[in-house]
Amino acid sequence: DSGVTQTPKHLITATGQRVTLRCSPRSGDLSVYWYQQSLDQGLQFLIQYYNGEERAKGNILERFSAQQFPDLHSELNLSSLELGDSALYFCASSPRLAAETQYFGPGTRLLVL
């Protein structure tokens, strides 16, 4: 158990809908990262937040957005969902902003029908 929690574990929705994924980092960690993992793309970095502020962006679509709240939990919002958004979404956390080990949560499996 990494100490990172994610909810829900599974999510089934329809195209065009909007969903919110939630992540609670390890106790004391200030950085939260979001990743998408699909069969054909591998693990892709989406976005990083540090102590409530966006700090790095990867291959995140404009339909996706994230935020980190004062209690340090984070939410990833996915809107106008398409079939191709079906994937595993992982959250990871680390203590600071520097290049350091990231600890991953169990993931949310999203299926868009």
Next chain:
Amino acid sequence: EDQVTQSPEALRLQEGESSSLNCSYTVSGLRGLFWYRQDPGKGPEFLFTLYSAGEEKEKERLKATLTKKESFLHITAPKPEDSATYLCAVYDYGGATNKLIFGTGTLLAVQP
């Protein structure tokens, strides 16, 4: 373009048959190389962090080494429970974002 390449894509071993997985990388400013283990449908589980060429780290049957251009994950006398996908990742501070770049992994199957 920054890249992380892992080989082989898949590896099947007999229990007790030692082998190595390879991770080669090209980044403009290496700030750490990470190995993770991932079981199907689960989140990546951290194994090792290596920061400089020549560094080695061990954990049970696994040993990770780092050179200037690649890293190896040596598996000694593997057991069926070592079956998983092993992911390699590097941080890159050379570009506009400091992000973790993952390879596509090596799927290891250890047969009893």
